[in-house]
Amino acid sequence: MARLSDAQVEAYGRDGHVTADWRLPAETIEAMRSALDKLVDANGHMTTDNMFCPHLRKAGTQGLEGDDAWLEFARIPEVLDMVEQLIGPDFLLWGSTVFGKPANVGKETPWHQDGEYWPIRPLASCSAWIAIDDASPENGCLRVLPGTHRNRHILLHHRREGEDITLNEELCDPSVDYTTARDIVLEAGQISFHDVFLAHGSAPNRSGRRRAGFVCRYMPTTSVWDRRLGKALEERSGTVEFAKRDLYLVRGRDVSGQNTVVTDR
Template structure:
Protein backbone atom coordinates (compact mmCIF):
# COMPACT_ATOMS: atom_id res chain seq x y z
CA UNK A 1 0.00 0.00 0.00
CA UNK A 2 3.01 2.32 -0.28
CA UNK A 3 2.65 5.56 -2.20
CA UNK A 4 4.74 6.04 -5.31
CA UNK A 5 6.95 9.05 -5.99
CA UNK A 6 4.35 10.85 -8.11
CA UNK A 7 1.69 10.49 -5.40
CA UNK A 8 4.03 11.91 -2.76
CA UNK A 9 4.90 14.77 -5.11
CA UNK A 10 1.20 15.43 -5.69
CA UNK A 11 0.53 15.50 -1.96
CA UNK A 12 3.30 18.04 -1.43
CA UNK A 13 2.11 20.19 -4.35
CA UNK A 14 -1.68 19.91 -4.13
CA UNK A 15 -2.28 18.77 -0.53
CA UNK A 16 -4.15 15.53 -1.26
CA UNK A 17 -4.04 12.01 -2.73
CA UNK A 18 -7.06 9.99 -3.84
CA UNK A 19 -8.01 7.19 -4.13
CA UNK A 20 -5.89 4.73 -2.16
CA UNK A 21 -7.16 1.13 -1.97
CA UNK A 22 -7.26 -0.19 1.59
CA UNK A 23 -10.04 -2.63 2.53
CA UNK A 24 -11.45 -5.67 0.77
CA UNK A 25 -15.19 -5.99 0.14
CA UNK A 26 -15.74 -8.49 2.95
CA UNK A 27 -13.85 -6.28 5.39
CA UNK A 28 -15.97 -3.28 4.46
CA UNK A 29 -19.16 -5.32 4.86
CA UNK A 30 -18.06 -6.53 8.30
CA UNK A 31 -17.21 -3.05 9.57
CA UNK A 32 -20.40 -1.54 8.22
CA UNK A 33 -22.40 -4.31 9.87
CA UNK A 34 -20.78 -3.63 13.24
CA UNK A 35 -21.56 0.07 12.96
CA UNK A 36 -25.13 -0.45 11.83
CA UNK A 37 -25.75 -3.00 14.57
CA UNK A 38 -24.95 -0.32 17.14
CA UNK A 39 -27.11 2.20 15.29
CA UNK A 40 -30.04 -0.24 15.23
CA UNK A 41 -29.89 -0.46 19.02
CA UNK A 42 -30.04 3.34 19.19
CA UNK A 43 -33.08 3.97 16.99
CA UNK A 44 -31.03 3.98 13.79
CA UNK A 45 -28.24 6.47 14.42
CA UNK A 46 -25.14 7.24 16.43
CA UNK A 47 -25.58 9.76 19.21
CA UNK A 48 -23.87 13.10 18.39
CA UNK A 49 -21.21 12.59 21.07
CA UNK A 50 -20.31 9.20 19.56
CA UNK A 51 -19.10 10.77 16.29
CA UNK A 52 -15.85 12.11 17.77
CA UNK A 53 -12.96 10.24 19.42
CA UNK A 54 -14.94 7.15 18.39
CA UNK A 55 -11.92 4.83 18.51
CA UNK A 56 -12.34 4.92 22.30
CA UNK A 57 -15.87 3.52 22.00
CA UNK A 58 -15.54 0.91 19.25
CA UNK A 59 -12.90 -1.80 19.50
CA UNK A 60 -13.12 -2.47 15.75
CA UNK A 61 -12.28 1.18 15.02
CA UNK A 62 -9.44 1.14 17.55
CA UNK A 63 -8.00 -1.79 15.58
CA UNK A 64 -8.67 -0.21 12.17
CA UNK A 65 -6.67 2.97 12.86
CA UNK A 66 -3.60 0.77 13.43
CA UNK A 67 -3.95 -1.13 10.14
CA UNK A 68 -0.62 -1.03 8.25
CA UNK A 69 -2.50 -0.42 5.01
CA UNK A 70 -3.51 2.94 6.47
CA UNK A 71 -0.39 3.75 8.46
CA UNK A 72 2.22 2.86 5.82
CA UNK A 73 1.25 5.70 3.46
CA UNK A 74 0.72 8.04 6.41
CA UNK A 75 4.28 7.30 7.58
CA UNK A 76 5.61 8.19 4.13
CA UNK A 77 4.08 11.64 4.50
CA UNK A 78 4.70 12.60 8.15
CA UNK A 79 7.34 10.17 9.41
CA UNK A 80 7.50 6.87 11.26
CA UNK A 81 6.34 8.22 14.64
CA UNK A 82 2.59 8.77 14.46
CA UNK A 83 -0.11 9.92 16.86
CA UNK A 84 -3.83 9.63 16.19
CA UNK A 85 -5.57 12.78 17.43
CA UNK A 86 -9.16 12.01 16.54
CA UNK A 87 -11.60 9.97 14.48
CA UNK A 88 -14.92 11.26 13.18
CA UNK A 89 -17.89 9.55 11.56
CA UNK A 90 -19.29 11.33 8.49
CA UNK A 91 -22.65 9.74 7.71
CA UNK A 92 -25.11 11.20 5.21
CA UNK A 93 -28.38 9.36 4.94
CA UNK A 94 -29.85 8.65 1.49
CA UNK A 95 -31.61 11.77 0.25
CA UNK A 96 -30.11 13.85 3.07
CA UNK A 97 -29.58 17.59 2.74
CA UNK A 98 -26.51 17.40 4.98
CA UNK A 99 -23.43 19.11 3.58
CA UNK A 100 -20.01 20.34 4.63
CA UNK A 101 -19.09 23.92 3.73
CA UNK A 102 -15.67 25.01 2.49
CA UNK A 103 -13.28 25.12 5.45
CA UNK A 104 -9.75 24.40 6.69
CA UNK A 105 -9.47 22.24 9.80
CA UNK A 106 -6.31 23.96 10.98
CA UNK A 107 -8.43 27.03 11.76
CA UNK A 108 -10.25 25.29 14.61
CA UNK A 109 -8.34 22.25 15.88
CA UNK A 110 -5.75 24.09 17.96
CA UNK A 111 -2.86 21.94 16.72
CA UNK A 112 0.57 23.50 16.24
CA UNK A 113 1.83 21.38 13.33
CA UNK A 114 1.41 21.94 9.58
CA UNK A 115 1.86 18.19 9.09
CA UNK A 116 -1.47 16.96 10.47
CA UNK A 117 -3.19 14.78 7.86
CA UNK A 118 -6.60 13.22 7.45
CA UNK A 119 -7.16 9.71 6.09
CA UNK A 120 -10.82 9.42 5.04
CA UNK A 121 -12.10 5.83 4.72
CA UNK A 122 -15.29 5.00 2.80
CA UNK A 123 -17.50 2.22 4.24
CA UNK A 124 -19.97 2.78 1.38
CA UNK A 125 -19.54 4.26 -2.06
CA UNK A 126 -18.89 7.99 -1.85
CA UNK A 127 -19.30 9.35 -5.36
CA UNK A 128 -20.50 12.76 -6.49
CA UNK A 129 -24.17 11.79 -6.04
CA UNK A 130 -23.41 10.56 -2.52
CA UNK A 131 -21.80 13.88 -1.62
CA UNK A 132 -18.10 12.99 -1.80
CA UNK A 133 -15.40 15.36 -0.67
CA UNK A 134 -14.07 18.03 -2.99
CA UNK A 135 -10.88 19.99 -2.40
CA UNK A 136 -9.24 23.22 -3.53
CA UNK A 137 -5.70 22.17 -4.56
CA UNK A 138 -2.80 24.13 -3.10
CA UNK A 139 -4.71 25.85 -0.31
CA UNK A 140 -2.66 23.94 2.27
CA UNK A 141 0.12 26.44 1.56
CA UNK A 142 0.22 30.05 2.73
CA UNK A 143 -2.00 31.84 5.22
CA UNK A 144 -5.16 30.30 6.63
CA UNK A 145 -8.17 31.72 4.77
CA UNK A 146 -10.89 33.83 6.39
CA UNK A 147 -13.82 31.85 7.84
CA UNK A 148 -17.29 32.89 8.97
CA UNK A 149 -19.63 30.89 11.24
CA UNK A 150 -23.05 30.33 9.66
CA UNK A 151 -24.64 27.73 12.00
CA UNK A 152 -26.70 26.31 9.12
CA UNK A 153 -28.92 23.46 10.31
CA UNK A 154 -27.80 21.10 7.52
CA UNK A 155 -24.10 21.89 7.88
CA UNK A 156 -22.27 18.97 9.51
CA UNK A 157 -19.53 21.22 10.89
CA UNK A 158 -19.71 22.31 14.52
CA UNK A 159 -20.04 26.04 13.84
CA UNK A 160 -21.06 25.91 10.19
CA UNK A 161 -17.69 27.53 9.52
CA UNK A 162 -17.31 28.58 5.91
CA UNK A 163 -14.84 30.09 3.45
CA UNK A 164 -16.32 32.02 0.55
CA UNK A 165 -14.86 30.27 -2.51
CA UNK A 166 -17.75 30.75 -4.94
CA UNK A 167 -15.51 32.46 -7.49
CA UNK A 168 -13.12 29.48 -7.46
CA UNK A 169 -15.58 26.57 -7.59
CA UNK A 170 -14.42 25.67 -11.10
CA UNK A 171 -10.97 24.88 -9.65
CA UNK A 172 -12.35 22.37 -7.13
CA UNK A 173 -11.44 18.70 -7.52
CA UNK A 174 -13.88 15.93 -6.54
CA UNK A 175 -12.49 12.90 -4.70
CA UNK A 176 -14.99 10.06 -5.31
CA UNK A 177 -14.28 6.85 -3.43
CA UNK A 178 -15.49 3.28 -3.72
CA UNK A 179 -16.24 1.43 -0.50
CA UNK A 180 -12.90 0.34 0.96
CA UNK A 181 -10.89 3.21 -0.55
CA UNK A 182 -9.45 6.20 1.25
CA UNK A 183 -8.29 9.68 0.47
CA UNK A 184 -5.52 11.53 2.30
CA UNK A 185 -5.27 15.31 2.67
CA UNK A 186 -3.38 17.89 4.68
CA UNK A 187 -5.68 19.43 7.28
CA UNK A 188 -4.78 22.89 6.02
CA UNK A 189 -6.38 22.08 2.65
CA UNK A 190 -9.74 23.74 1.95
CA UNK A 191 -12.37 21.04 1.47
CA UNK A 192 -16.13 20.62 1.34
CA UNK A 193 -18.85 18.14 0.35
CA UNK A 194 -22.41 18.26 -0.94
CA UNK A 195 -25.66 16.46 -0.03
CA UNK A 196 -26.32 12.78 -0.65
CA UNK A 197 -28.91 12.44 -3.44
CA UNK A 198 -28.17 8.72 -3.96
CA UNK A 199 -30.17 5.69 -2.82
CA UNK A 200 -27.67 4.43 -0.24
CA UNK A 201 -26.15 5.98 2.86
CA UNK A 202 -22.75 7.61 2.56
CA UNK A 203 -20.64 6.30 5.45
CA UNK A 204 -17.15 7.64 6.00
CA UNK A 205 -14.64 7.74 8.84
CA UNK A 206 -11.96 10.39 9.04
CA UNK A 207 -8.77 9.59 10.95
CA UNK A 208 -6.53 12.47 11.94
CA UNK A 209 -2.83 11.73 12.31
CA UNK A 210 0.03 13.97 13.45
CA UNK A 211 3.74 13.83 14.30
CA UNK A 212 4.42 13.61 18.07
CA UNK A 213 6.06 17.05 18.26
CA UNK A 214 2.60 18.58 17.69
CA UNK A 215 1.13 20.56 20.60
CA UNK A 216 -2.40 21.59 21.55
CA UNK A 217 -2.18 25.40 21.62
CA UNK A 218 -5.83 26.32 22.27
CA UNK A 219 -7.08 23.84 24.87
CA UNK A 220 -5.68 23.25 28.35
CA UNK A 221 -5.69 19.46 27.95
CA UNK A 222 -5.82 17.00 25.08
CA UNK A 223 -5.19 13.34 24.36
CA UNK A 224 -3.96 11.14 21.52
CA UNK A 225 -3.14 7.54 20.72
CA UNK A 226 0.32 6.41 19.68
CA UNK A 227 -0.29 4.19 16.65
CA UNK A 228 3.28 3.76 15.42
CA UNK A 229 6.84 4.41 16.59
CA UNK A 230 7.53 6.37 19.74
CA UNK A 231 6.48 9.61 21.38
CA UNK A 232 9.36 11.36 23.13
CA UNK A 233 7.42 14.61 23.63
CA UNK A 234 4.38 13.52 25.69
CA UNK A 235 2.40 16.62 24.67
CA UNK A 236 -0.84 14.60 24.78
CA UNK A 237 -2.18 12.23 27.40
CA UNK A 238 -2.22 8.64 26.16
CA UNK A 239 -5.65 7.13 25.62
CA UNK A 240 -6.74 3.80 27.15
CA UNK A 241 -7.06 0.63 25.07
CA UNK A 242 -10.70 -0.54 24.95
CA UNK A 243 -11.09 -4.25 25.65
CA UNK A 244 -14.43 -4.30 23.83
CA UNK A 245 -17.04 -1.96 22.42
CA UNK A 246 -18.14 0.53 25.07
CA UNK A 247 -15.50 -0.60 27.54
CA UNK A 248 -16.39 1.28 30.79
CA UNK A 249 -12.90 2.71 31.36
CA UNK A 250 -12.64 3.89 27.76
CA UNK A 251 -16.18 5.32 27.83
CA UNK A 252 -15.34 7.40 30.91
CA UNK A 253 -12.16 8.67 29.25
CA UNK A 254 -14.12 9.38 26.05
CA UNK A 255 -16.46 11.70 27.96
CA UNK A 256 -13.51 13.80 29.13
CA UNK A 257 -11.84 13.73 25.71
CA UNK A 258 -15.03 14.76 23.87
CA UNK A 259 -15.55 17.68 26.24
CA UNK A 260 -11.98 18.86 25.62
CA UNK A 261 -12.37 18.65 21.82
CA UNK A 262 -15.67 20.52 21.99
CA UNK A 263 -14.07 23.33 23.99
CA UNK A 264 -11.30 23.66 21.40
CA UNK A 265 -13.64 23.65 18.41
CA UNK A 266 -15.93 26.31 19.89
CA UNK A 267 -13.19 28.57 21.24
CA UNK A 268 -14.25 32.15 20.52
CA UNK A 269 -17.58 31.09 18.97
CA UNK A 270 -20.69 33.22 19.46
CA UNK A 271 -22.86 30.09 19.79
CA UNK A 272 -22.10 26.58 21.03
CA UNK A 273 -24.50 24.09 19.46
CA UNK A 274 -22.36 21.12 20.60
CA UNK A 275 -22.82 18.91 17.54
CA UNK A 276 -20.13 16.56 18.85
Protein backbone atom coordinates in the same frame (compact mmCIF):
# COMPACT_ATOMS: atom_id res chain seq x y z
CA MET B 1 1.66 -3.70 -1.29
CA ALA B 2 0.27 -0.73 0.62
CA ARG B 3 2.61 1.95 -0.56
CA LEU B 4 2.21 5.31 -2.24
CA SER B 5 4.39 5.89 -5.29
CA ASP B 6 6.90 8.72 -5.36
CA ALA B 7 4.56 10.54 -7.75
CA GLN B 8 1.66 10.17 -5.30
CA VAL B 9 3.72 11.51 -2.41
CA GLU B 10 4.72 14.43 -4.64
CA ALA B 11 1.05 15.01 -5.54
CA TYR B 12 0.13 15.13 -1.85
CA GLY B 13 2.72 17.85 -1.32
CA ARG B 14 1.58 19.79 -4.39
CA ASP B 15 -2.22 19.36 -4.20
CA GLY B 16 -2.78 18.61 -0.51
CA HIS B 17 -4.52 15.31 -1.21
CA VAL B 18 -3.98 11.93 -2.84
CA THR B 19 -5.96 8.72 -3.33
CA ALA B 20 -4.09 5.47 -2.79
CA ASP B 21 -4.05 2.61 -5.29
CA TRP B 22 -4.21 0.05 -2.47
CA ARG B 23 -7.61 -0.54 -0.95
CA LEU B 24 -8.99 -2.35 2.07
CA PRO B 25 -10.07 -5.95 1.51
CA ALA B 26 -13.78 -6.68 1.19
CA GLU B 27 -13.94 -8.44 4.56
CA THR B 28 -12.60 -5.34 6.34
CA ILE B 29 -15.22 -3.15 4.69
CA GLU B 30 -17.93 -5.61 5.71
CA ALA B 31 -16.60 -5.46 9.27
CA MET B 32 -16.79 -1.65 9.14
CA ARG B 33 -20.37 -1.78 7.88
CA SER B 34 -21.32 -4.13 10.70
CA ALA B 35 -19.58 -1.86 13.21
CA LEU B 36 -21.45 1.12 11.76
CA ASP B 37 -24.79 -0.66 12.15
CA LYS B 38 -23.88 -1.36 15.78
CA LEU B 39 -22.77 2.25 16.32
CA VAL B 40 -26.03 3.64 14.93
CA ASP B 41 -28.11 1.23 17.05
CA ALA B 42 -26.21 2.24 20.20
CA ASN B 43 -26.64 5.96 19.50
CA GLY B 44 -30.22 6.35 18.37
CA HIS B 45 -30.35 9.86 19.85
CA MET B 46 -27.87 11.16 17.26
CA THR B 47 -27.84 12.16 13.63
CA THR B 48 -25.47 9.99 11.62
CA ASP B 49 -24.01 12.82 9.51
CA ASN B 50 -21.12 13.39 11.96
CA MET B 51 -20.31 10.84 14.68
CA PHE B 52 -17.17 12.06 16.42
CA CYS B 53 -14.54 9.72 17.85
CA PRO B 54 -16.22 6.31 17.62
CA HIS B 55 -12.83 4.83 18.60
CA LEU B 56 -13.40 6.16 22.13
CA ARG B 57 -15.80 4.32 24.42
CA LYS B 58 -17.37 7.60 25.55
CA ALA B 59 -16.78 10.49 23.21
CA GLY B 60 -17.18 14.02 24.49
CA THR B 61 -20.16 16.30 24.52
CA GLN B 62 -21.99 14.27 21.87
CA GLY B 63 -22.20 11.41 24.35
CA LEU B 64 -21.33 8.96 21.59
CA GLU B 65 -21.07 5.36 22.75
CA GLY B 66 -18.01 4.18 20.84
CA ASP B 67 -16.47 0.78 20.25
CA ASP B 68 -12.93 -0.61 20.29
CA ALA B 69 -13.45 -1.93 16.75
CA TRP B 70 -12.97 1.59 15.39
CA LEU B 71 -9.66 1.93 17.23
CA GLU B 72 -8.47 -1.24 15.53
CA PHE B 73 -9.61 0.06 12.14
CA ALA B 74 -7.55 3.21 12.80
CA ARG B 75 -4.49 1.02 13.46
CA ILE B 76 -4.62 -0.98 10.21
CA PRO B 77 -0.90 -1.39 9.40
CA GLU B 78 -1.24 -0.74 5.68
CA VAL B 79 -2.97 2.58 6.31
CA LEU B 80 -0.30 3.56 8.84
CA ASP B 81 2.42 2.66 6.33
CA MET B 82 1.04 5.21 3.87
CA VAL B 83 0.52 7.86 6.55
CA GLU B 84 4.17 7.40 7.50
CA GLN B 85 5.17 8.24 3.94
CA LEU B 86 3.29 11.54 4.22
CA ILE B 87 4.07 12.80 7.74
CA GLY B 88 7.07 10.77 8.91
CA PRO B 89 7.72 7.81 11.22
CA ASP B 90 6.47 9.28 14.52
CA PHE B 91 2.76 10.01 14.81
CA LEU B 92 -0.30 9.51 16.96
CA LEU B 93 -4.00 8.99 16.42
CA TRP B 94 -5.84 11.90 17.99
CA GLY B 95 -9.32 11.67 16.46
CA SER B 96 -11.73 9.96 14.12
CA THR B 97 -15.16 10.58 12.63
CA VAL B 98 -17.80 8.45 10.99
CA PHE B 99 -19.60 10.46 8.33
CA GLY B 100 -22.83 8.51 7.86
CA LYS B 101 -24.40 10.91 5.31
CA PRO B 102 -27.76 9.13 4.95
CA ALA B 103 -29.63 8.73 1.67
CA ASN B 104 -31.90 11.62 0.60
CA VAL B 105 -31.30 13.79 3.69
CA GLY B 106 -27.52 13.83 4.18
CA LYS B 107 -26.38 17.38 4.96
CA GLU B 108 -24.03 19.73 3.14
CA THR B 109 -20.59 20.32 4.61
CA PRO B 110 -19.54 23.90 3.72
CA TRP B 111 -16.08 24.65 2.35
CA HIS B 112 -13.68 24.84 5.30
CA GLN B 113 -10.23 24.01 6.61
CA ASP B 114 -10.04 21.50 9.45
CA GLY B 115 -7.29 23.40 11.23
CA GLU B 116 -9.79 26.13 12.10
CA TYR B 117 -11.00 23.83 14.91
CA TRP B 118 -8.02 21.77 16.13
CA PRO B 119 -5.68 22.39 19.12
CA ILE B 120 -2.46 21.21 17.45
CA ARG B 121 0.64 23.42 17.55
CA PRO B 122 2.40 23.75 15.22
CA LEU B 123 -0.63 22.81 13.14
CA ALA B 124 0.09 19.56 11.31
CA SER B 125 -2.18 16.58 10.66
CA CYS B 126 -3.08 14.05 7.98
CA SER B 127 -6.60 12.71 7.55
CA ALA B 128 -7.20 9.27 6.06
CA TRP B 129 -10.70 9.14 4.52
CA ILE B 130 -11.80 5.50 4.17
CA ALA B 131 -14.83 4.86 1.96
CA ILE B 132 -17.26 2.45 3.64
CA ASP B 133 -19.69 2.98 0.74
CA ASP B 134 -19.07 4.11 -2.82
CA ALA B 135 -18.80 7.92 -2.85
CA SER B 136 -19.80 9.98 -5.90
CA PRO B 137 -21.07 13.50 -6.66
CA GLU B 138 -24.62 12.14 -6.54
CA ASN B 139 -24.39 11.06 -2.89
CA GLY B 140 -22.18 13.90 -1.71
CA CYS B 141 -18.58 12.76 -2.03
CA LEU B 142 -15.70 14.73 -0.56
CA ARG B 143 -14.71 17.77 -2.63
CA VAL B 144 -11.36 19.56 -2.37
CA LEU B 145 -9.72 22.78 -3.52
CA PRO B 146 -6.24 21.63 -4.58
CA GLY B 147 -3.29 23.70 -3.45
CA THR B 148 -5.12 25.68 -0.77
CA HIS B 149 -2.80 24.09 1.81
CA ARG B 150 0.43 25.48 0.38
CA ASN B 151 0.74 28.72 2.34
CA ARG B 152 0.26 26.81 5.62
CA HIS B 153 -2.18 29.25 7.15
CA ILE B 154 -5.88 29.42 7.97
CA LEU B 155 -7.88 31.28 5.36
CA LEU B 156 -10.75 33.63 6.13
CA HIS B 157 -13.93 31.93 7.39
CA HIS B 158 -17.28 33.34 8.48
CA ARG B 159 -20.09 31.96 10.57
CA ARG B 160 -22.99 30.28 8.77
CA GLU B 161 -26.09 28.99 10.53
CA GLY B 162 -28.58 26.41 9.35
CA GLU B 163 -30.13 23.03 10.08
CA ASP B 164 -29.05 21.68 6.70
CA ILE B 165 -25.27 21.93 7.25
CA THR B 166 -22.87 19.89 9.36
CA LEU B 167 -20.78 22.79 10.69
CA ASN B 168 -21.22 26.52 11.12
CA GLU B 169 -17.89 27.85 9.84
CA GLU B 170 -17.57 28.45 6.10
CA LEU B 171 -14.66 29.53 3.95
CA CYS B 172 -15.12 33.04 2.51
CA ASP B 173 -11.58 34.04 1.57
CA PRO B 174 -11.50 36.15 -1.63
CA SER B 175 -8.21 34.56 -2.69
CA VAL B 176 -9.80 31.12 -3.21
CA ASP B 177 -10.67 29.96 -6.73
CA TYR B 178 -13.67 27.65 -6.33
CA THR B 179 -13.62 26.70 -10.01
CA THR B 180 -10.67 24.40 -9.27
CA ALA B 181 -12.81 22.10 -7.08
CA ARG B 182 -12.29 18.36 -7.49
CA ASP B 183 -14.67 15.55 -6.58
CA ILE B 184 -12.97 12.70 -4.72
CA VAL B 185 -14.85 9.76 -6.22
CA LEU B 186 -14.14 6.56 -4.28
CA GLU B 187 -15.25 2.96 -4.37
CA ALA B 188 -15.81 1.20 -1.06
CA GLY B 189 -12.43 0.32 0.43
CA GLN B 190 -10.50 3.12 -1.25
CA ILE B 191 -8.62 5.66 0.86
CA SER B 192 -8.01 9.35 0.26
CA PHE B 193 -5.50 11.33 2.33
CA HIS B 194 -5.64 15.09 2.85
CA ASP B 195 -3.63 17.75 4.64
CA VAL B 196 -4.92 19.77 7.58
CA PHE B 197 -4.73 23.05 5.63
CA LEU B 198 -6.55 21.78 2.53
CA ALA B 199 -9.94 23.45 1.95
CA HIS B 200 -12.66 20.87 1.41
CA GLY B 201 -16.38 20.21 1.82
CA SER B 202 -19.21 18.15 0.34
CA ALA B 203 -22.62 18.61 -1.24
CA PRO B 204 -25.79 17.26 0.39
CA ASN B 205 -26.85 13.69 -0.35
CA ARG B 206 -29.98 13.81 -2.49
CA SER B 207 -29.55 10.30 -3.85
CA GLY B 208 -31.10 7.08 -2.61
CA ARG B 209 -27.69 5.76 -1.48
CA ARG B 210 -25.94 6.32 1.83
CA ARG B 211 -22.41 7.72 1.67
CA ALA B 212 -20.59 6.47 4.75
CA GLY B 213 -16.91 7.07 5.42
CA PHE B 214 -14.52 6.62 8.34
CA VAL B 215 -11.89 9.31 8.78
CA CYS B 216 -8.81 8.83 10.97
CA ARG B 217 -6.81 11.84 12.14
CA TYR B 218 -3.05 11.46 12.61
CA MET B 219 -0.63 14.04 14.01
CA PRO B 220 3.18 13.98 13.77
CA THR B 221 4.61 14.00 17.28
CA THR B 222 6.87 16.90 16.42
CA SER B 223 3.64 18.83 17.14
CA VAL B 224 1.87 19.13 20.49
CA TRP B 225 -1.76 18.51 21.43
CA ASP B 226 -2.46 21.75 23.33
CA ARG B 227 -5.04 20.83 25.96
CA ARG B 228 -5.44 24.39 27.22
CA LEU B 229 -6.25 25.61 23.71
CA GLY B 230 -8.42 22.52 23.32
CA LYS B 231 -10.58 23.63 26.22
CA ALA B 232 -11.20 27.00 24.58
CA LEU B 233 -11.99 25.41 21.23
CA GLU B 234 -14.44 22.91 22.68
CA GLU B 235 -16.30 25.72 24.44
CA ARG B 236 -16.54 27.45 21.06
CA SER B 237 -17.72 24.40 19.11
CA GLY B 238 -19.96 22.82 21.73
CA THR B 239 -19.87 19.44 19.98
CA VAL B 240 -16.43 17.93 20.54
CA GLU B 241 -14.16 17.31 23.53
CA PHE B 242 -10.48 18.21 23.21
CA ALA B 243 -9.07 18.99 26.66
CA LYS B 244 -9.23 15.40 27.97
CA ARG B 245 -8.93 13.58 24.65
CA ASP B 246 -7.06 10.25 24.69
CA LEU B 247 -4.13 10.19 22.27
CA TYR B 248 -2.82 6.90 20.87
CA LEU B 249 0.80 6.61 19.77
CA VAL B 250 0.51 4.41 16.67
CA ARG B 251 4.00 4.75 15.18
CA GLY B 252 7.41 5.63 16.59
CA ARG B 253 7.83 7.88 19.63
CA ASP B 254 6.63 11.20 21.02
CA VAL B 255 9.33 13.44 19.58
CA SER B 256 8.06 16.56 21.38
CA GLY B 257 8.01 14.85 24.77
CA GLN B 258 4.91 16.89 25.59
CA ASN B 259 2.06 14.67 24.43
CA THR B 260 0.31 12.52 27.01
CA VAL B 261 -0.42 9.34 25.09
CA VAL B 262 -2.22 6.09 25.68
CA THR B 263 -0.43 2.99 24.43
CA ASP B 264 -2.09 0.11 26.27
CA ARG B 265 -5.47 -0.16 24.53
